[in-house]
Protein backbone atom coordinates (compact mmCIF):
# COMPACT_ATOMS: atom_id res chain seq x y z
CA UNK A 786 0.00 0.00 0.00
CA UNK A 787 2.86 2.35 0.79
CA UNK A 788 4.36 1.36 -2.55
CA UNK A 789 1.05 2.00 -4.29
CA UNK A 790 0.86 5.44 -2.70
CA UNK A 791 4.40 6.21 -3.81
CA UNK A 792 3.56 5.15 -7.35
CA UNK A 793 0.46 7.31 -7.29
CA UNK A 794 2.49 10.34 -6.23
CA UNK A 795 5.03 9.52 -8.92
CA UNK A 796 2.31 9.35 -11.57
CA UNK A 797 0.93 12.70 -10.48
CA UNK A 798 4.32 14.39 -10.49
CA UNK A 799 5.94 12.95 -13.62
CA UNK A 800 3.97 14.84 -16.30
CA UNK A 801 5.38 18.10 -15.01
CA UNK A 802 8.81 16.80 -14.11
CA UNK A 803 9.88 15.38 -17.46
CA UNK A 804 10.77 17.83 -20.20
CA UNK A 805 10.19 16.63 -23.73
CA UNK A 806 12.37 17.37 -26.73
CA UNK A 807 10.34 17.50 -29.91
CA UNK A 808 12.20 16.89 -33.15
CA UNK A 809 10.44 19.17 -35.59
CA UNK A 810 9.14 17.05 -38.46
CA UNK A 811 10.22 13.90 -36.60
CA UNK A 812 12.68 11.80 -38.63
CA UNK A 813 12.23 13.94 -41.77
CA UNK A 814 13.43 17.00 -39.90
CA UNK A 815 13.06 20.60 -41.01
CA UNK A 816 12.65 20.41 -44.78
CA UNK A 817 10.61 21.81 -47.65
CA UNK A 818 8.56 18.62 -47.79
CA UNK A 819 7.41 18.78 -44.18
CA UNK A 820 3.85 19.54 -43.15
CA UNK A 821 4.33 21.31 -39.86
CA UNK A 822 0.69 22.19 -39.42
CA UNK A 823 -0.05 18.48 -39.24
CA UNK A 824 3.03 17.76 -37.18
CA UNK A 825 1.82 20.11 -34.43
CA UNK A 826 -1.56 18.36 -34.17
CA UNK A 827 -2.02 16.39 -30.97
CA UNK A 828 1.13 17.71 -29.34
CA UNK A 829 1.19 19.71 -26.14
CA UNK A 830 4.17 22.02 -25.86
CA UNK A 831 4.96 22.82 -22.25
CA UNK A 832 7.31 25.30 -20.67
CA UNK A 833 10.59 23.44 -20.15
CA UNK A 834 10.25 21.38 -23.32
CA UNK A 835 12.59 21.94 -26.25
CA UNK A 836 12.28 21.93 -30.02
CA UNK A 837 15.05 20.42 -32.13
CA UNK A 838 15.31 21.70 -35.67
CA UNK A 839 17.49 19.40 -37.76
CA UNK A 840 18.30 20.63 -41.26
CA UNK A 841 20.94 20.89 -43.94
CA UNK A 842 22.77 24.00 -45.15
CA UNK A 843 20.03 25.06 -47.54
CA UNK A 844 17.76 25.92 -44.63
CA UNK A 845 17.74 27.97 -41.49
CA UNK A 846 15.44 28.77 -38.61
CA UNK A 847 14.06 32.17 -37.76
CA UNK A 848 11.84 32.87 -34.82
CA UNK A 849 9.45 35.57 -35.97
CA UNK A 850 6.29 37.43 -34.99
CA UNK A 851 2.86 36.17 -36.00
CA UNK A 852 2.65 38.83 -38.67
CA UNK A 853 5.99 37.81 -40.18
CA UNK A 854 4.95 34.16 -39.91
CA UNK A 855 1.70 34.85 -41.73
CA UNK A 856 3.45 36.87 -44.43
CA UNK A 857 6.66 34.82 -44.60
CA UNK A 858 8.59 37.99 -43.95
CA UNK A 859 12.22 37.09 -43.25
CA UNK A 860 13.47 40.64 -42.83
CA UNK A 861 13.24 41.14 -39.07
CA UNK A 862 13.49 37.89 -37.15
CA UNK A 863 13.47 37.85 -33.36
CA UNK A 864 16.18 35.18 -33.43
CA UNK A 865 18.00 33.51 -36.26
CA UNK A 866 19.78 30.16 -36.43
CA UNK A 867 21.73 28.35 -39.13
CA UNK A 868 23.79 25.72 -37.30
CA UNK A 869 21.81 22.78 -38.68
CA UNK A 870 20.95 21.40 -35.28
CA UNK A 871 19.06 24.09 -33.43
CA UNK A 872 17.58 23.47 -30.01
CA UNK A 873 14.98 26.00 -28.92
CA UNK A 874 14.03 26.08 -25.25
CA UNK A 875 10.36 26.78 -24.66
CA UNK A 876 10.69 29.04 -21.68
CA UNK A 877 7.54 31.16 -21.88
CA UNK A 878 3.86 30.45 -22.36
CA UNK A 879 2.13 31.63 -25.50
CA UNK A 880 2.55 31.26 -29.24
CA UNK A 881 5.89 30.92 -31.00
CA UNK A 882 6.46 31.20 -34.74
CA UNK A 883 9.29 29.82 -36.84
CA UNK A 884 10.03 30.05 -40.54
CA UNK A 885 12.82 29.04 -42.88
CA UNK A 886 14.55 32.18 -44.21
CA UNK A 887 15.54 30.62 -47.53
CA UNK A 888 13.62 32.33 -50.32
CA UNK A 889 10.41 30.49 -51.16
CA UNK A 890 10.66 27.89 -48.43
CA UNK A 891 8.29 29.53 -45.96
CA UNK A 892 5.74 30.17 -48.69
CA UNK A 893 6.11 26.51 -49.62
CA UNK A 894 5.10 25.45 -46.13
CA UNK A 895 8.36 25.50 -44.20
CA UNK A 896 6.85 27.31 -41.26
CA UNK A 897 5.92 26.25 -37.78
CA UNK A 898 3.54 27.77 -35.24
CA UNK A 899 3.20 26.35 -31.75
CA UNK A 900 1.51 27.34 -28.53
CA UNK A 901 3.39 26.82 -25.28
CA UNK A 902 1.37 26.11 -22.15
CA UNK A 903 2.33 26.33 -18.49
CA UNK A 904 3.98 23.28 -16.96
CA UNK A 905 1.44 23.13 -14.13
CA UNK A 906 -1.50 23.43 -16.52
CA UNK A 907 -2.55 19.77 -16.49
CA UNK A 908 -1.93 19.06 -12.81
CA UNK A 909 -3.19 22.04 -10.80
CA UNK A 910 -3.45 20.07 -7.53
CA UNK A 911 0.25 19.18 -7.49
CA UNK A 912 1.37 21.28 -4.51
CA UNK A 913 -0.93 19.41 -2.11
CA UNK A 914 -0.77 15.99 -3.76
CA UNK A 915 2.05 14.27 -1.83
CA UNK A 916 0.01 14.12 1.37
CA UNK A 917 -3.48 14.77 0.02
CA UNK A 918 -3.52 12.12 -2.69
CA UNK A 919 -3.20 9.24 -0.25
CA UNK A 920 -6.66 9.91 1.20
CA UNK A 921 -8.71 8.34 -1.61
CA UNK A 922 -6.73 5.08 -1.54
CA UNK A 923 -7.33 4.40 2.17
CA UNK A 924 -5.66 5.68 5.29
CA UNK A 925 -2.02 4.64 5.21
CA UNK A 926 -0.89 2.05 7.73
CA UNK A 927 -4.32 0.68 8.76
CA UNK A 928 -5.13 0.32 5.06
CA UNK A 929 -2.02 -1.73 4.40
CA UNK A 930 -2.86 -4.00 7.33
CA UNK A 931 -6.38 -4.52 6.02
CA UNK A 932 -4.95 -5.17 2.61
CA UNK A 933 -2.61 -7.80 4.00
CA UNK A 934 -5.40 -9.44 5.96
CA UNK A 935 -7.70 -9.47 2.95
CA UNK A 936 -4.98 -10.95 0.76
CA UNK A 937 -4.38 -13.65 3.37
CA UNK A 938 -8.09 -14.35 3.54
CA UNK A 939 -8.40 -14.76 -0.21
CA UNK A 940 -5.28 -16.95 -0.35
CA UNK A 941 -6.72 -19.23 2.34
CA UNK A 942 -10.10 -19.28 0.63
CA UNK A 943 -8.48 -20.07 -2.68
CA UNK A 944 -6.45 -22.89 -1.14
CA UNK A 945 -9.56 -24.33 0.54
CA UNK A 946 -11.51 -24.18 -2.70
CA UNK A 947 -8.60 -25.79 -4.60
CA UNK A 948 -8.43 -28.61 -2.09
CA UNK A 949 -12.18 -29.23 -1.86
CA UNK A 950 -12.87 -29.20 -5.59
Ligand SMILES: [Cu+2]
Nearest residue numbers: 844885887890
Ligand atom coordinates in the same frame (compact mmCIF):
# COMPACT_ATOMS: atom_id res chain seq x y z
CU1 LIG B 1 14.25 25.95 -45.97
